[in-house]
Amino acid sequence: MxxxxxxxxxxxxxxxxxxxxxxxxxxxxxxxxxxxxxxxxxxxxxxxxxxxxxxxxxxxxxxxxxxxxxxxxxxxxxxxxxxxxxxxxxxxxxxxxxxxxxxxxxxxxxxxxxxxxxxxLPARVGNYTDFYVGIHHATNVGKLFRPDNPLLPNYKYVPIGYHGRASTLNISGTDFKRPNGQTLPGNASEPIFGPCQRLDYELEIGIWVGRGNIQGEAISISEAHEHIAGLCLLNDWSARDVQTWEYQPLGPFLSKSFATTLSPWVVTAEALQPFRCAQASRDEGDPQPLAYLLDQHDQNNGGFDIELEVLLLTAQMRDTGLQPERIALSNTTHMYWTVAQMITHHTVNGCNLNPGDLLGSGTLSGPKNGQYGSMLEITKGGSEPLLLKNLEQRSFLLDGDEVIFRARCKRPGFTSIGFGECRAKVLAAQVI
CATH class of the missing domain: 2.30.30.230 (Fumarylacetoacetase, N-terminal domain)
Structure with missing residues (x-):
């Protein structure tokens, strides 16, 4: 309005x-x-x-x-x-x-x-799918493992995603235990078992599916926007060391399924309408999306302009009365694929979505320092620890750390709106 x-x-x-x-x-x-x-x-x-x-x-x-x-x-x-x-x-x-x-x-x-x-939780979630549409995050992470070829050839043709675990979706304020799992220490030939040592957050938006589709009948790109009920904030916690050992050949498993945190309020598609924007233009030389993913209205109006903020509150900050420290500021304009493209691609093989299904955007980092949506990027894989204002350092998250997401929509001539908070604290791992 x-x-x-x-x-x-x-x-x-x-x-x-x-x-x-x-x-x-x-x-x-x-x-x-x-x-x-x-x-x-x-x-x-x-x-x-x-x-x-x-x-x-x-x-x-x-x-x-x-x-x-x-x-x-x-x-x-x-x-x-x-x-x-x-x-x-x-x-x-x-x-x-x-x-x-x-x-x-x-x-x-x-x-x-x-x-x-x-x-x-706002809805009974039957299925949860996490995408990977933040191109700067994908590029930054790719450089850590493939400096000369950070993005695999399919990234600019396919909205990449994987099926997550709906049973471990938590409402904001729900603390969780550090996950246990197998990891492969550097230069070791056999894995060890124990608590994750490289625990990370991922700055995402969640997309609540509205009307679903019948199995076998895909949602067209021109109609996909009608299937968006609203958005929320989403933190898809990640055990980076567990993931490194397990993700080949089938992708994330225990490294992602232990906890995902959601903000409690669904900001509706109607409230977000003034903050729609054109999808960011692709770099020269990037392929045009295949025909089933390309719609001019979606390209002109399918993006969202939502400022995303990450804050960290450590146990020491809490004990000394300090406020959380902002460690990143990004935006949904850094999405390489639109929400409509994600929905269309999800159903093009005949997969049916149901009302209340949840999609995650994937980590939404910007291209510059201060805009990174994960500790993995901020610390360059843990090699350059983050120095906080109280002189604490973090390569990855420690027990007692609390991560807080906030978001705001702003546009000249319109009243700004927000999402509330998405927050959770890391507890010590279960002793097994």
């Missing part, structure tokens, strides 16, 4: 909120202590309980259909709705939450402080 038409909200803290002003209205699943999980909408430091809002009778028509689906204990049925229904719901929410709304008095008890609520 342009600031020329800016509406104010009757909800305290909403106007000027860095993440959740009236122009955002992301959805999530919450419960109060002792209560049951149900749908909600973030507004300022508060959330709107959709079950209580339905009971107040403020919705009708398509908006009522959407609100009923969004009030359930997962958002799967809401994601399955088409964009006209979701747009009607957004329009109704804007009216309900705007200053001067005739529903203000009846909804006072439907507003809860987020700090007093517990968030759950």
């Amino acid at each position: 342009s600031t020329d038409n800016l509406k104010r909200s009757w909800v305290p803290t909403a106007d000027g909120h860095p993440d959740f002003p009236l122009e955002n209205l992301p959805l999530g699943i919450f419960n109060e202590p002792g209560g049951s999980p149900r749908g909600s909408v973030a507004i300022g430091n508060y959330l709107l309980d959709l079950t209580a809002t339905l009971e107040a009778g403020v919705f009708e028509g398509l908006a009522l259909e959407a609100a009923q689906a969004a009030s359930e204990n997962t958002l799967n049925n809401f994601f399955a709705l088409g964009s006209p229904v979701r747009q009607a719901f957004r329009s109704a929410l804007l009216d309900v939450l705007s200053e001067g709304s005739r529903f203000k008095d009846v909804l006072v008890d439907a507003i809860h402080l987020q700090a007093n609520c517990q968030m759950s």
Whole structure:
């Protein structure tokens, strides 16, 4: 919504909120202590309980259909709705939450402080696929192993991805244990077993699938945008030493399946519309995408301009009262493939996606120092440790380290919106 038409909200803290002003209205699943999980909408430091809002009778028509689906204990049925229904719901929410709304008095008890609520995963995730569309990350990592040929020939033709583990998706704030696994120490001829020593984060966005497709019927590139329900932040934690030993010939396994952290709020495709942009142009000499992946509208409007931030809070910082330190600032404009291209390629072989399936973008690094989305890149494989302001050093993550992602959409003439936080702390490994 342009600031020329800016509406104010009757909800305290909403106007000027860095993440959740009236122009955002992301959805999530919450419960109060002792209560049951149900749908909600973030507004300022508060959330709107959709079950209580339905009971107040403020919705009708398509908006009522959407609100009923969004009030359930997962958002799967809401994601399955088409964009006209979701747009009607957004329009109704804007009216309900705007200053001067005739529903203000009846909804006072439907507003809860987020700090007093517990968030759950937004949807029941049947399948999770992690892509690799951050070309600068792919190039930086490739240089560590293949300095003369960092990108393999297929990278610029195929949106590379692998199937992840849905059972270990965690909501922000869920701490996790350092994984155990096999690693091959330098110059050794046999592997050893024990805790991962090269634990890393990966700065990604998550894409929530809306309407699915029937098995055997691919989603065309021209229609793929209709299947995007919304975005979130995603940290696909990575055990780099385990991965080095196991990934050939079939790719990541235990090095990725132990934990993935998600931000709790789904920023909808409708809220993100003002922050769409043209897909970044390819370098001269790069191949044009094959015909099934090429659509002019998608090239002109299929990108997202979302600023991505990584902060690190060590145990020592926490103990001495220091604030987290920013260690990277990147952007989704560094994606080599669009979200629509990812969806189309995922289904072109007949694979069916379902509402609530999750796609990860892959690590979204920029081309310069200070824009790298992993410790692997920041420290050049651990050879150049990161020096923090409190004089601690990190080659990879230590127990007690907490990684925090934040994101913001900004555009002149429009109110900026954010994603909230995606954070988790590393705990000591299980003794086996």
